[in-house]
Amino acid sequence: MEKNKELTMPTLNLLSILIFIVSSINAGADHAQLNHQNSWAKRVERGNEVTTTLQFYFHNIPNGPGPTSVRIAEAAQTNSSRTFFGALMMIDDPLTVGPDPSSRIVGRARGLMGSAGLNKFTLIMAVSYVFTDGIYNGSSFSLLSINEVLRPAQEMAVVGGTGLFRLARGHVVARTHSIDAMSVAIVEYNVTIATYDYSKHPHE
Structure with a gap:
């Protein structure tokens, strides 16, 4: 019995170590997921200059029961144009941390998009990206x-x-993530913004 006990104790210790390692890995994965959720915006300060990098997903929904993009004007030749030249759209599109439409919303894109290309499908965009998350709540870029x-x-x-x-x-670098049969477009945005830190000179 004493010999069996001596063989069993190291086995139990090894099992405890393995459980601890697996638990640590899972905790690390949870922490990494949390960091991923909060890493859509990063802010670096150098003197009075601040560089902010943003990564989020833009969801444009022109059809279905809850469209976020509607045509408000068009030219006489718009519907006969292969580029829909002259169409003007008003948008109020959600911005999310991931490509899944159910992922956390961090803001809205509101403004105008117009088809501005005669022979190539090109949009002219006059849009404000208004944020609702963390320290960026209430801030926007255009x-x-x-x-x-x-x-x-x-x-x-x-x-x-x-x-x-x-x-x-x-500047923004945008890449189309997906477009489905309903013309719902999900676009990945990578944004780099340089600003002046007014908090250090509040009276200027």
Whole structure:
């Protein structure tokens, strides 16, 4: 009996170690998932300059019971144009941390998109991206730029902002994640914004 006990104790210790390792791995995975959920925005301060990088997903829903994009104007030749030249859309699209429409919403994209290409499907975008998450709640940046939507990566200009993005300048690289049969488009946005940190000079 004493000999069996001596053989059993190391086995129990090894099992305890394995349980601890597995628990630590799971906890690490949970922590990594939490970091992923909160890593859509990163802020780096260098003196009075702040560089913010954002990654989120833009969901444009033109059809179905709850459209977030509606046509508000068109030209006489719009419906006969293969690029829908002259169509003007008003949007109020959700922005999420992941491509799944049910993932956490961090803001809305509100503004105008117009079909501006005679022979190539190109959008002119005048859109504000208004955020509702964390320290960015209430802040926004704005685009006024051409969007060549059929390119693998669409680069657009950031022309201004509000709140933490006051006097914003920067650029967006957008990539289409998916488009379904209902023309619902999910687009990955990677944004780099440079701003001036007014919190260090509140009276300027």
